[in-house]
Amino acid sequence: xxxxxxxxxxxxxxxxxxxxxxxxxxxxxxxxxxxxxxxxxxxxxxxxxxxxxxxxxxxxxxxxxxxxxxxxxxxxxxxxxxxxxxxxxxxxxxxxxxxxxxxxxxxxxxxxxxxxxxxxxxxxxxxxxxxxxxxxxxxxxxxxxxxxxxxxxxxxxxxxxxxxxxxxxxxxxxxxxxxxxxxxxxxxxxxxxxxxxxxxxxxxxxxxxxxxxxxxxxxxxxxxxxxxxxxxxxxxxxxxxxxxxxxxxxxxxxxxxxxxxxxxxxxxxxxxxxxxxxxxxxxxxxxxxxxxxxxxxxxxxxxxxxxxxxx
Amino acid sequence: xxxxxxxxxxxxxxxxxxxxxxxxxxxxxxxxxxxxxxxxxxxxxxxxxxxxxxxxxxxxxxxxxxxxxxxxxxxxxxxxxxxxxxxxxxxxxxxxxxxxxxxxxxxxxxxxxxxxxxxxxxxxxxxxxxxxxxxxxxxxxxxxxxxxxxxxxxxxxxxxxxxxxxxxxxxxxxxxxxxxxxxxxxxxxxxxxxxxxxxxxxxxxxxxxxxxxxxxxxxxxxxxxxxxxxxxxxxxxxxxxxxxxxxxxxxxxxxxxxxxxxxxxxxxxxxxxxxxxxxxx
Numbered sequence: 047x048x049x050x051x052x053x054x055x056x057x058x059x060x061x062x063x064x065x066x067x068x069x070x071x072x073x074x075x076x077x078x079x080x081x082x083x084x085x086x087x088x089x090x091x092x093x094x095x096x097x098x099x100x101x102x103x104x105x106x107x108x109x110x111x112x113x114x115x116x117x118x119x120x121x122x123x124x125x126x127x128x129x130x131x132x133x134x135x136x137x138x139x140x141x142x143x144x145x146x147x148x149x150x151x152x153x154x155x156x157x158x159x160x161x162x163x164x165x166x167x168x169x170x171x172x173x174x175x176x177x178x179x180x181x182x183x184x185x186x187x188x189x190x191x192x193x194x195x196x197x198x199x200x201x202x203x204x205x206x207x208x209x210x211x212x213x214x215x216x217x218x219x220x221x222x223x224x225x226x227x228x229x230x231x232x233x234x235x236x237x238x239x240x241x242x243x244x245x246x247x248x249x250x251x252x253x254x255x256x257x258x259x260x261x262x263x264x265x266x267x268x269x270x271x272x273x274x275x276x277x278x279x280x281x282x283x284x285x286x287x288x289x290x291x292x293x294x295x296x297x298x299x300x301x302x303x304x305x306x307x308x309x310x311x312x313x314x315x316x317x318x319x320x321x322x323x324x325x326x327x328x329x330x331x332x333x334x335x336x337x338x339x340x341x342x343x344x345x346x347x348x349x350x351x352x353x354x355x356x357x
Numbered sequence: 358x359x360x361x362x363x364x365x366x367x368x369x370x371x372x373x374x375x376x377x378x379x380x381x382x383x384x385x386x387x388x389x390x391x392x393x394x395x396x397x398x399x400x401x402x403x404x405x406x407x408x409x410x411x412x413x414x415x416x417x418x419x420x421x422x423x424x425x426x427x428x429x430x431x432x433x434x435x436x437x438x439x440x441x442x443x444x445x446x447x448x449x450x451x452x453x454x455x456x457x458x459x460x461x462x463x464x465x466x467x468x469x470x471x472x473x474x475x476x477x478x479x480x481x482x483x484x485x486x487x488x489x490x491x492x493x494x495x496x497x498x499x500x501x502x503x504x505x506x507x508x509x510x511x512x513x514x515x516x517x518x519x520x521x522x523x524x525x526x527x528x529x530x531x532x533x534x535x536x537x538x539x540x541x542x543x544x545x546x547x548x549x550x551x552x553x554x555x556x557x558x559x560x561x562x563x564x565x566x567x568x569x570x571x572x573x574x575x576x577x578x579x580x581x582x583x584x585x586x587x588x589x590x591x592x593x594x595x596x597x598x599x600x601x602x603x604x605x606x607x608x609x610x611x612x613x614x615x616x617x618x619x620x621x622x623x624x625x626x627x628x629x630x631x632x633x634x635x636x637x638x
Contacts, residue, residue: 094498094533099525102491109495112480114426132488140474140482
């Protein structure tokens with residue numbers, strides 16, 4: 047098993063865009079962490095340091111985008127929110143294609159503690175008209191999706207993770223990814239587990255164990271939270287009849303919230319949500335935190351069994 | 358580089374003609390806000406002389422091609438001064454007289470705060486203070502990357518300087534040596550609730566910008582000759598950003614609005630409109 051961090055995929059994705067002279071990289075002092083520094087080293091003339099000034103960075107990006115450039119602006123996921131109103135009023139409202147990357151998403155971020163563990167970003171950015179919101183699960187998918195953003199003419203928010211987790215894709219499957227289309231990693235008729243980010247590997251582990259007890263689970267990498275792949279969810283409603291969502295994010299408003307909104311409006315079916323249950327994190331290793339807060343593969347198994355019982 | 362003298366055919370306008378244009382704009386500002394029974398006449402009236410000089414004598418823009426990538430950019434960061442912007446955009450041929458009647462109306466071209474998605478000739482969607490200078494940096498960097506000599510002008514309010522983001526941008530513009538970025542601060546000394554000095558004193562504005570490394574000049578923002586001279590001075594600074602602190606009077610030109618915090622965000626009633634138009638006749 048190869049271990050990799052999705053933030054490395056963001057850096058590799060930027061490197062995949064070096065041929066596009068309209069691509070500009072904006073940093074707020076954390077390029078070493080978000081991995082935008084890979085691009086900086088190759089193209090310092092197209093990389094601008096804005097210092098520890100996230101609000102300014104967002105609007106500098108908007109100005110560049112208004113003049114035909116494709117700015118990719120990154121910092122920690124939690125610090126993008128320092129510029130939330132700038133993103134809302136200066137980027138999303140005029141629909142300017144600024145691509146924001148928030149690294150270090152979720153409590154899996156670990157020992158830095160709760161101040162650095164962004165647990166509300168997917169919910170926040172999902173609420174903005176014109177925004178695309180993504181949370182890839184490994185480096186190869188993050189790279190492929192970052193490259194695809196360069197052809198988008200509307201803004202986006204991509205959340206990456208700090209720590210290494212099992213690589214899910216190979217280069218061919220990653221290349222087939224489409225923004226807004228969930229990727230079926232495993233097929234099963236009993237329950238549909240829809241996951242994103244570091245929880246995708248947990249979902250696959252859970253599905254393996256469930257199969258040992260005769261339960262067949264479908265596992266989806268829902269790398270795009272918005273627009274939500276409603277067509278896929280409708281199909282899974284017919285095929286599986288119940289759902290589990292798994293995300294390293296608050297259970298309020300993120301992937302679980304999005305799936306719940308769609309199901310309740312179309313096909314009300316049992317849904318169990320795995321995620322951060324409306325509290326802040328703490329220092330600790332990422333895996334320790336997922337276990338402590340009820341977000342392990344065993345918790346996904348229990349949630350799957352509950353969902354199936356509720357059918 | 359574009360300049361006042363060579364590039365704009367309308368530069369044969371005398372200061373007197375600019376003063377006359379500004380007077381017509383002032384009439385539209387009070388009419389627009391009266392018609393909408395809302396809006397921000399005070400900060401529009403304080404800014405309009407500078408807007409008139411820029412639009413009539415300096416900005417390289419074309420109402421027939423408002424999205425020309427090579428146009429100069431004007432970023433109105435104090436977006437509530439929208440009546441002033443709409444008045445000068447009308448004078449410059451970007452929007453019609455009928456458009457002016459749509460101010461704050463459903464589906465109208467003239468939104469409550471200036472919006473690049475709704476109004477031809479508007480380069481920035483404003484309405485939330487503190488953001489325009491950062492946006493202007495983005496436009497100016499884009500021009501540099503393009504190898505273009507187009508210029509970005511930004512107008513800030515003085516109350517707006519209380520926003521921290523302005524100073525984030527002020528640092529960045531100097532760090533990146535953005536010489537194609539030119540700023541006017543409309544120093545009218547009044548903000549929404551009251552006088553700036555009562556709400557949150559900002560002390561010596563020029564000294565602050567100087568301390569951040571900007572080239573700074575102070576002018577009377579209602580003296581057309583001083584404004585034109587300041588624009589020439591701004592154009593002469595090419596190694597970094599430059600700012601003009603324009604000392605203005607909120608509500609300038611309408612006696613009962615002048616220096617009156619009430620008319621930051623209040624429209625004239627019928628009687629007040631009649632008096633204002635009489636004073637601006």
